[in-house]
Amino acid sequence: MKLISCHIENFGRLSDYSLSFAEGLNTICHENGWGKSTLAVFLRVMLYGFENEGKRSTEENERKRFRPWQKGTYGGTLTFEAGGRTYEVTEVFGSKASEDSFQIKDAQTHLGSEDFGRPVPGKGCLLQQADDARMTLGQALFRIDSASFMRTIYVPQLGCDTSVTSDISAKIGNLSDETADLGRYDAAKELLKKNLDAITEDRATGEIAKKKKQVADLRTLMLQETPLTESREQLEADLRELGRSREENLEAQEAVRALIAKENRRLIRAKEREEAKRLREEAKRVRAEAEAERAALLQERAEQENQRNQRQADREKRRLEWEKKRDALTGKRDYYESLLRARKEAERQVLELRDSFPHGIPSGDEYRRISMAASHLDVDASDARNAALGNADRAYLEELAKQFEEEVPGKEELAEVEELIGRRNALRAPVFLGGILLAAGGILVAAGILTLVLAPESAAVGTVLAIAGAALLLISAWRLSAERQYRKKIAYLDGEIGRFFRHFGRVPEANRLTDALFTLRQDIRSYERLLEARQKEEEAQERLRKNRTEVEDFLERYVAGEEQTSASCEERFQEVQKKMQRLEMLQEKEKQCREDLYAFEDRELPETMEELRHPERMEQMPAELLEEEPALPELLLPPLPELPAEEDEAPDAEASDAQDGEETNLPGPSMEELTQKEKELRGQAEELQERKNLLLSRLSKLEEDLAGIRDGARELEEGEAKLQELMAKRDVMQLTQEYLTRARESFSAHYMNPILAGFEKYYELLSPGDGKAYELDANLDLKLKEFGSEHSVEFLSAGYRDLVALCRRMAMADAMYEEEKPFLILDDPFVNLDRGKLGGALDFLRALAQEHQLIYFTCHESRILGAEGSAERI
Secondary structure (H helix, E strand, C coil): CCEEEEEEEEEEEEEEEEEEEECCCEEEEECCCCCCHHHHHHHHHHHHHCCCCCCCCCCHHHHHHHHHHHCCEEEEEEEEEEEEEEEEEEEEEEHHHCCCCEEEECCCCCCCEEEEEEEEECCCCEEECCCEEEEEEEHHHHHCCCCCCCCCCCCCCCCCCCCCCHHHHHHHCCCCCCCHHHHHHHHHHHHHHHHHHCCCCCCCCCCHHHHHHHHHHHHHCCCCHHHHHHHHHHHHHHHEEEEEEHHHHHHHHHHHHHHHHHHHHHEEEEEHHHHHHHHHHHHHHHHHHHHHHHHHHHHHHHHHHHHHHHHHHHHHHHHHHHHHHHHHHHHHHHHHHHHHHHHHHHHHHHHHHCCHHHHHHHHHHHHHHHHHHHHHHHHHHHHHHHHCCCCHHHHHHHHHHHCCCCCCCCCCHHHHHHHHHHHHHHHCCCCCCCHHHHHHHHHHHHHHHHHHHHHHHHHHHHHHHHEEEEHHHHHHHHHHHHHHHHHHHHHHHHHHHHHHHCCCCCCCCHHHHHHHHHHEEEHHHHHHHHHHHHHHHHHHHHHHHHHHHHHHHHHHHCCCCCCCCCCCCHHHHHHHHHHHHHHHHHHHHHHHHHHHHHHHHHHHHHHHHHHHHHHHHHHHCCCCCHHHHHHHCCCCCCCCCCCCCHHHHHHHHHHHHHHCCCCCCCCCHHHHHHHHHHHHHHHHHHHHHHHEEEEEEHHHHHHHHHHHHHHHHHHHHHHHHHHHCCCCHHHHHHHHHHHHHHHHHHHCCHHHHHHHHHHHHHHHHHHHCCEEEEEEEEEEECEEEEECEEEEEHHHHHHHHHHHHHHHHHHHHHHHHCCCCCCCCEEECCCCCCHHHHHHHHHHHHHHHHHHCCCEEECHEEEEEEEECCCCCC
């Protein structure tokens, strides 16, 4: 690829300037201030756009810095050749990217070309690619970003130093057209660092630190469980002791009531005892005779029943044995049939679920990768919502953007205005002093004259007053002259301060300038904060869009063709997840069913399997097992005579009297004493109930506290599990970070030797016979080997640093572009070389011009390749 020509309408100090480029070396030699660096920047801006457009400083913001000095159209045209075809790029720049005009034409047909993508309106030099990606013309041509372009192909004035970017590494490995993984190395490394910072235990805001604090607090809470449990056990013991006391009280009350009842029954029982005893003896005799007759009949019947039961038991035993065998075969048959049905059902479900993937089943690696992207959607959506600016902040930002559209005042500018306000305030204090002195002097002179006229005896006082007044009048005259100068200075300062505030649309009152400056500073800080917040919002939206795009592409490949629904991609992917999980489960189930069936057939004997396949053989029971033993004839027993009621109660009364101790003839308490005792026991029972209620209330409170501790124990268990999970996650991210670094170093190490060889070739041209030895590491950084150790090239002189960096740039450029060589832009790279190195510098240019088109800028005749060179001077 090479440059054909360029035309600058207006760019910086250059106006209506045209230049054609030849093959090989193109030298642009002019004095300082002509615009060589401006021309070099114009070539870069036509490819990559302006740098630092967000900066307010004119020195840093290239769009502002290179505004035409002569006004007029801001832009120009660049003609170049790439891939055997010639193109013409025309750009007109506005005050911001949305006002830019950008067009690419085929130089032969003069028709618009989309070979590098479709220009995006209102986005400067951005091109829309076929894969919906956006990139600048330079990225489309060189497959590297602007930072990588300025570290290899473009050598700015006093900027030979270089470093390796992800795009450079990817381009060296010819990966830029195949995958963007290496290009995302820095982003991945930064994301890992951000996630590690969020989870680390070294920061109070880290998830691990917060979780550790929560676990420690819960463990402290668990220490309260033992004393609370001991208190509960003591309360329960007190309740048990109280219960025993209440039981003893109830037993005592029952005993007293029993004694009272016993006194009431004693006399009645004494009268009935003799009659009950006689009737009881007669009943015993008659009943004994009837029972002897019944016993003989029952003995005979028992022998007959035993014989019948023995015959029936033998028949039942044989029937049970037959049924047991039949049930065993039936159970095996049912199990065998269930195995067959389960296997067929599993096979059917697997085939049915496979058919639900019309475009094939995704591979495991792809499915896991997309699952990871889908799992981040909720987090990315949450981050986007959290980072979103509110309506008030957006309105405030738009208002501030209008105020600071041209620039934001810097700290130095604000400090200068603050100094002007301080000087103005200092000058205002003494402005009215002259008038005060003039009035005071006039009063003293008048008082002195009146004293001399009206009171001659006080002539001395009048004279003093008149002299003092005259002196004050002289001083006031001098002071009034000085105050006129103060007013002129104040007017000048008011003008400077007013111009500053009017530039930002503010007209503060003269006595509130300090407040106005403070408000302006607050608005600047708010503007910078809102700009940063808006950037975070855009970054969060971009991460969400990227992950959602991956998931939607996956669904398009494997779910396309199904009926479209209104479900979101997250919901659709969850359905795919469920299908994949169910497919895995069904495949495992099918395998298990097949293994169970084979194991059952191997375990059973062949004759058993034959019976299982003919179930009708075990349905009919033998007839002899179904017979029933005939029942015995009904047995007629003689009835037992009934005993009178008095005979039934007499023994109970006798036993009750014996228990009550009536036969002991011991003296007992009186009825009055028993009644008093019962009243005392009821009072004690009420006191015990009140104590019980108090203890139950305290026990309920302790149970609530212990329930809270048990909940805390569950939280502690979950917290410890979560802490282990977070620490494992941290370890995985640390290992991932380490492996990423190793992978980057391993990748770079593969291309170390070719780059080192290129470096040594160019170094020998620039500094022949130098003898210095350099070593290249896996990060493509150079080290000087001298006096038995390695040294950073940063410690070299400015000339040697430029020499080393320039050789390293060219070596990397050769490694990046092995086939079609790009043009190189060198903006006076040899300014720091001494005279002894200029010869090598010209040899260096001559060697580069054999393989590259060189656009070489210089301001001194001594650094121009002579007539013996292969290129001509422009």
